[in-house]
Amino acid sequence: MITVDLAQxxxxxxxxxxxxxxxxxxxxxxxxxxxxxxxxxxxxLDADIKVDIHGHAGYFCxxxxxxxxxxxxxxxxxxxxxxxxSGVVRVxxxxxxxAGATAHGGLLVIEGNAGARCGISMKGVDIVVKGDVxxxxxxxxxxxxxxxxxxxxxxxxxxxxxVHIYVKGKVKSLGADCIKKDMRDEHVKELQALxxxxxxxxxxTAFTRYGSARELYTFKVDNASAY
Amino acid sequence: xxxxxxxxxxxxxxxxxxTMAEIRRAADTGIYDIRGFGAKRKLPHFDDLLFLGASVSxxxxxxYRETCNTRVxxxxxxxxxxxxxxxxxxxxxxxxxxxxxxxxxxxxxxxTIAGTSTTTGDGGMTPEERGQSSKLVYQxxxxxxxxxxxxxxxxxxxxxxxxxxxxxxxxxxxxGQKITDRVAQMRxxxxxxxxxxxxxxxxxxxPDDLAIxxxxxxxxxxxxxxxxxxxxxxxxxxxxxxxVKAGADVIVVDGMQGGTAATQEVFIEHVGIPTLAAIxxxxxxxxxxxxxxxxxxxxxxxxxxxxDVAKCMALGxxxxxxxxxxxxxxxxxxxxxxDDFKKIGSAAGFYDDxxxxxxxxxxxxxxxxxxxxxxPVAAGNRLANYLRVLTLEAQTLARACGKNDLRNLxxxxxxxxxxxxxxxxxxPLAGTNWxxxxxx
Ligand SMILES: Cc1cc2nc3c(=O)[nH]c(=O)nc-3n(C[C@H](O)[C@H](O)[C@H](O)COP(=O)(O)O)c2cc1C
Numbered sequence: 253m254i255t256v257d258l259a260q261x262x263x264x265x266x267x268x269x270x271x272x273x274x275x276x277x278x279x280x281x282x283x284x285x286x287x288x289x290x291x292x293x294x295x296x297l298d299a300d301i302k303v304d305i306h307g308h309a310g311y312f313c314x315x316x317x318x319x320x321x322x323x324x325x326x327x328x329x330x331x332x333x334x335x336x337x338s339g340v341v342r343v344x345x346x347x348x349x350x351a352g353a354t355a356h357g358g359l360l361v362i363e364g365n366a367g368a369r370c371g372i373s374m375k376g377v378d379i380v381v382k383g384d385v386x387x388x389x390x391x392x393x394x395x396x397x398x399x400x401x402x403x404x405x406x407x408x409x410x411x412x413x414x415v416h417i418y419v420k421g422k423v424k425s426l427g428a429d430c431i432k433k434d435m436r437d438e439h440v441k442e443l444q445a446l447x448x449x450x451x452x453x454x455x456x457t458a459f460t461r462y463g464s465a466r467e468l469y470t471f472k473v474d475n476a477s478a479y
Numbered sequence: 480x481x482x483x484x485x486x487x488x489x490x491x492x493x494x495x496x497x498t499m500a501e502i503r504r505a506a507d508t509g510i511y512d513i514r515g516f517g518a519k520r521k522l523p524h525f526d527d528l529l530f531l532g533a534s535v536s537x538x539x540x541x542x543y544r545e546t547c548n549t550r551v552x553x554x555x556x557x558x559x560x561x562x563x564x565x566x567x568x569x570x571x572x573x574x575x576x577x578x579x580x581x582x583x584x585x586x587x588x589x590x591t592i593a594g595t596s597t598t599t600g601d602g603g604m605t606p607e608e609r610g611q612s613s614k615l616v617y618q619x620x621x622x623x624x625x626x627x628x629x630x631x632x633x634x635x636x637x638x639x640x641x642x643x644x645x646x647x648x649x650x651x652x653x654x655g656q657k658i659t660d661r662v663a664q665m666r667x668x669x670x671x672x673x674x675x676x677x678x679x680x681x682x683x684x685x686p687d688d689l690a691i692x693x694x695x696x697x698x699x700x701x702x703x704x705x706x707x708x709x710x711x712x713x714x715x716x717x718x719x720x721x722x723v724k725a726g727a728d729v730i731v732v733d734g735m736q737g738g739t740a741a742t743q744e745v746f747i748e749h750v751g752i753p754t755l756a757a758i759x760x761x762x763x764x765x766x767x768x769x770x771x772x773x774x775x776x777x778x779x780x781x782x783x784x785x786x787d788v789a790k791c792m793a794l795g796x797x798x799x800x801x802x803x804x805x806x807x808x809x810x811x812x813x814x815x816x817x818d819d820f821k822k823i824g825s826a827a828g829f830y831d832d833x834x835x836x837x838x839x840x841x842x843x844x845x846x847x848x849x850x851x852x853x854x855p856v857a858a859g860n861r862l863a864n865y866l867r868v869l870t871l872e873a874q875t876l877a878r879a880c881g882k883n884d885l886r887n888l889x890x891x892x893x894x895x896x897x898x899x900x901x902x903x904x905x906x907p908l909a910g911t912n913w914x915x916x917x918x919x
Binding site for chain 2: 310
């Protein structure tokens with residue numbers, strides 16, 4: 253276990269070490285302390301390593317992550333795991349706006365609540381939120397899955413492409429082109445697998461699925477008000 | 480008697496034929512017009528400026544014997560590896576998707592021969608493009624299509640796009656005809672849909688967030704490569720100040736004449752300020768911050784010849800970027816395809832429906848048969864030739880003004896032909912000492 257104390261070292265030094273000292277025999281497990289809400293902690297990782305961040309993290313923590321397993325033992329600021337490609341990012345507390353924005357793959361688990369625009373423009377990532385998500389979540393979501401065990405704010409899934417959205421609680425309102433859909437067997441299985449990999453126990457039958465009505469996929473005069 | 484020859488017929492200046500045709504088009508379809516290319520209206524532009532060649536008060540340099548440097552370093556503020564270009568004419572970001580793979584490859588080849596950089600676009604980096612471009616700038620756009628850390632680290636510079644001159648405040652469009660399997664796969668979209676790119680970045684808003692975003696990208700790339708910020712020209716003075724404060728190495732300002740692959744016509748013609756008006760604003764912002772020449776300024780939007788390049792440099796730019804002109808050099812709108820242009824209701828020299836994907840020249844298309852019409856090697860050589868001419872022409876003008884480096888050109892070398900251009904460029908009206916807006 254390598255410990256990096258951010259009271260002693262800069263985020264630059266931390267990230268440089270995480271990028272270069274990634275011999276997984278000797279540097280498999282990292283512990284980061286005294287984060288004090290610093291920005292850009294553990295961004296751009298590309299190794300099968302485990303990073304435990306103790307304290308709150310600022311903007312873009314775990315941004316563009318590949319392969320690594322990163323856990324924030326605290327809250328995470330805006331854009332946590334933005335554009336993640338693979339690996340697992342887990343936030344023990346709450347996450348601010350735009351969690352998992354544009355992420356292409358991997359798993360993002362938020363054990364608390366997520367703010368507005370969770371999963372905005374997501375491109376293949378799976379996001380599981382134990383609490384609630386804020387307004388405009390999954391705006392322009394392209395692919396992947398968003399699971400919300402609590403409630404969702406206004407305009408969920410606005411201008412959605414092909415993301416599968418599952419919500420257990422209430423949805424304040426659906427965004428343009430987002431509709432309620434049937435839970436078929438394949439969706440029950442998919443949801444169960446997502447919850448299992450996130451390590452969250454929930455009754456899958458209590459969830460509702462939402463997806464794209466695909467009405468805005470081509471420009472049509474009838475949809476002019478939605479452009 | 481044809482209408483044209485009937486002197487009793489008077490065309491309205493307000494409701495001219497183009498205007499009426501647009502009213503009919505709107506009435507027919509019920510949806511705004513989408514097209515490519517840049518603003519087509521007449522605007523104050525570089526043709527409204529002239530150089531004062533040297534004579535008695537200043538002496539010129541010998542055309543063939545005395546050197547005139549054209550090499551420029553971009554991104555020396557923070558990047559460990561700045562980009563060095565042999566000519567200050569770079570190739571602007573144009574997306575794979577809007578352009579064919581062959582066109583992108585040709586741009587890379589031409590730029591590489593000329594020793595300059597080329598730029599990716601909305602839709603990500605293709606291997607053809609990376610392979611053929613010795614210096615490749617990777618765009619970081621609101622859509623983040625194809626964005627990934629591996630390509631980010633393969634880039635020689637990263638350009639965060641906040642806006643484009645053709646549509647400041649708007650996102651890109653790519654209509655279904657061009658969303659082929661490959662384009663769909665790169666963008667992670669369903670095939671054949673009409674796609675609108677986001678106009679705002681999804682994970683940050685405002686200048687303070689931008690500073691953190693720049694820092695994130697630097698962290699991911701270990702502070703190796705320059706980070707550019709591209710803005711469409713509107714409130715250029717303030718935008719440049721904020722971008723410099725946020726930590727940019729290079730600022731790209733794209734004027735309203737700048738080309739686009741597909742945007743609403745109303746956007747192209749009615750939003751933004753002319754390139755000419757934007758440059759002095761950007762330079763003033765940099766100078767006030769003590770950052771002129773430290774943070775480099777790249778200007779684009781309607782640059783066509785070496786005179787335009789030299790005029791941009793004289794107004795204080797460090798380099799320029801070209802889009803439309805580079806496509807024309809490759810063969811866009813070439814009269815040799817006139818019959819085919821006519822078949823699709825256009826004509827060589829007028830074609831701007833890039834969004835339809837039917838470009839007879841094989842450039843703004845994803846149709847495999849049309850694409851084959853563009854030989855990337857031959858087209859790349861044409862672009863390299865054109866870039867050489869731009870460089871030679873700019874050097875010719877700089878030497879005439881007695882400058883041994885293009886960047887030694889200065890506003891004092893310029894005069895304006897019109898009151899408008901004098902006011903915008905902040906140089907005197909020819910034959911006078913009068914700079915409108917700066918007293919008598
Ligand atoms: C076909 C085409 C595609 C373009 N795609 C992009 C793009 O993906 N991203 C971007 O920032 N600008 C894009 N642009 C704008 C250019 O980068 C550049 O700003 C503009 O073309 C400069 O003006 P000019 O065409 O008059 O030289 C595109 C322009 C054209 C003509």
